[in-house]
Amino acid sequence: MQGFTDAGHNERAPYATKLTKITLATKVTKLTKNKHEDPSRPSWPNSSCASWLPERAADEQGVALIIALMAMLLLTALGMALTMTTMTETRITGNYRDGSEALYAADAAVELVMQDLLTVSDWNSVLTGTTQSAFIDGPPAGVRDTPAGRIDLTEATNMVRCGKVTICGDADMDALTEERPWGRNNPRWQLYAYGPMGDMLPTGTINSQMYVVVWVADDPSDNDDKPLVDGDTPVAPATENPGRGVLVLMAHAYGPGGVKRVVEVTVARTDTTEIERGYTGQRGQDEQNRRARKAPVQTPGQALTRSEMTLTNGGLVTVTK
C-alpha cells in the first residue's frame, strides 16, 4: 500500500512527464505561462512541489479538456441529430393535421354559406356586397390577428380578384389571364362570410384555430358582361344566358404555420323536387321552400291518416283517408 503514497508519486512522476511532454509540450508551456501571469492565483507554499505539480496538473487538465470536448461534441451531435429527427417528424405530423383540419374547415364554411344563400331572395345583392352572411366578425376589410396568424381581408380579397395585394381596378379584374380567362365576366369576388372557425357555432363547441373566409361571385359562364349582376340579358350574338341563377363560392381556410386550403364550388338555384333525397346537383331556395311543405309520406302497408280535433269532446281522432 505504500506505493500509493505521495512519495511513490514523487518517484513515478518522471515517467508520466515523459509520456505527456511528447504530445503536449506546447500546451503545457502556455498553461504554465498563463498561470504565472495571473496575479490572482495563489502561489504554492512548497517550492519543491511547485517545481513539478503545476506542470503535471496542467498536463492532465489538458487531456481531460480535450477528452471532455470530444465527448461533448459527440454527444451534442447525437443529441442534435435526435432532436432534429424528432422535431421534423413532429412538424410533418403537425402540418399534416393542420392541413386536413383546414380542408374540413373550408368545406364547412362552404356548407354554411350554401345554407345562408338559400335565404337570400336577390343574389345580386350578394354580388354587390350589400348582403352578407350572418357569420362575420366585423367590417369586410382590415386586419385580423388570429391564432392562424395575421390575416388582412383587404389584401386577401385583392389577391383573389386580380392577383395582387393592392387595390384592383376594372382593368386588372377584367384582364385575360390563364386563371381568369373570361375578361369582363371574370368573377369579382365579394366577401360574404368570414371569421374564426370556432365562432361558427354559438355553442363554442368547435375547438379550432382555423380562420375561414368565403367569397361569392357571378359564375364565368354568365354572358351578360356584368360581373355584379346575375343572369342579365346576354350580349349578342348570344340569346340565352346559361349563367342565370348560378354563383361560384370560394372558401379559404387559414391555419397556424401558413397552412391554407381552398375549396371552390359552383351552386345554382333549382326548381326541382318534392322528394327529400337523392336529387342531383345544385341546391337553391326552392328546395328549402319545398322541404317546408313536403308531401305526406305513407307508411308502407298502411293507409294515410291524419289527426283532427273533434268539437264534441275536444280530443283528437284519427281519420283514415
Next chain:
Amino acid sequence: MTAHSRTVRRRDSSEAGFTMIEMLIAVAIMMTVTGAVFALMNPSQGIFQTQPEVSDMQQRLRVGVDSMAKDLVMAGAGTYAGSAAGALYNFFAPVMPYRVGDVDDDPAKNVFYRADAITILYVPPTPSQTTIRDAMPKTAEQLKVNEQSNCPRTKTGEIDQHDALCGMKEGMRALIFDNQGNWDAITITSVQDEALHLGYDGELSVSYAAGSNITQVATHTYYLKTDVATKTFQLMHYDGYHTDLPVVDNVVSLQFQYFGDPLPPTLLPNKPLSGSGPWTTYGPKPPDLATTFAPWPKGENCAFMVDPVSGAQVSRLPVLGGGVGSVPLTEAMLKDGPWCPNASAPDRFDADLLRIRRVRVKLRVQVAQVALRGPAGVLFTYGGTSTGGARLVPDQEIRFDITPRNMNLGR
C-alpha cells in the same frame, strides 16, 4: 539508511507487477462491466435502427393515403357549365373497381372487378367544358368544338372572342360523353387551327352525335403491383393513357370496398326528358317512350325500364338492404349487370356502380429492410431474417373511408 532501503525494496516488490489472481479478477470485472455496457447498448442500437424505419413506414402510409384521398374525394365531379352541368354519375360510372385505359384495359379482358384496383374520373376546375360541333365517327382523329360562353376568351388586337378550342391544349386529357351512358377518355395530341387532334388506342367505343359533351378530365387508376420474385410491392398510379408510375414502395396489401345507395334511381318530377338536366336521381336518363336506345326496348335503358302495368318508366335496379343507410356493394353485385350502356358495348359498366357513395380503402405497408422483418404471419405479410425483439418492425395498416362529395349531392 537501513530503514530507507527496506522501504525501497518493499516498494520495488509492489511495483514488480500484478499477480495472476489480480489480473484475472481485473479482467473479470472489466468483462462484466463491458458486457453490461454492451447489453445496454445493443437494444439501444436496435431501437436506433428501427425507429427511422417506423417513421419511414408512416410517411409512406401518409403519401399513399394523401394520393388516393385527394382523387377519391373529387370522384364524380362533373361539368359545371353548359347543358350537361351535374355530377358524372348522371351519365356513367365515375368510380370503377378495375383498371381502365388505353394500355392493359381490364374490360377488354372481360375483367370487371379487382379488389386491389380502382379507377376514378372527375372534371377538375377548368374552363374547357363544351360540346362537339360535328358528329364523330368511331375512328375520328380530330374534332371541333362549340364556343360556349364559359370557354376562355382570347384577344387578338381589338377582337375579343371565345377561344375556338375552348382552352383545350396539347397533352390535355379529355372526356367525351353523351346522355346514353357512352363515354371515352382521350388525349389531345396536337392542336391545329380550330381542330383538336386526338390520341387513343384502337377506336372510340361509339360514334358520338354533334352536341355530345367534351371536357377536360382527370383519370386516375390506383392498383397494387406485386412481384414476389423481384420483391416488388408497389402502390401504382396509371394515368389512363400511357404512363404507369409507382407511388409508394413496399405496399403489401391494397383493398377497396364499396358502399352504395340502397334505393334505385328514379326520374325527377317536373323534369321533362327533353329539357335540361339533371333528369334522374342518378344514372343516365332513359329516352322518351317513343324513342329507342338500341338494344333496349323503346323508352328503356340500362337503368330504367317501362312498367308493363302502368306504362311509366321505373328503375331497372332493385332496392337493397331494406332501402335505408348505405349498403355494402359486393363483387357479385358489381359485375352481374345490368350493363350500361348495353351488354355488348366496349366501355360497358355494371349499372350498380352508379350506386357507389362511399369507398373504403385498406393500405398495408411493410418495412423495407429484410433484417427488420420476422417470420411471415399475422405481423408480417412477407417474412424476413430478424431474430431479435428489438429489431422487429411489424407491417402497418391503415383503413379509411372516403365519401366523394360530388356523389353525395342529394344526401
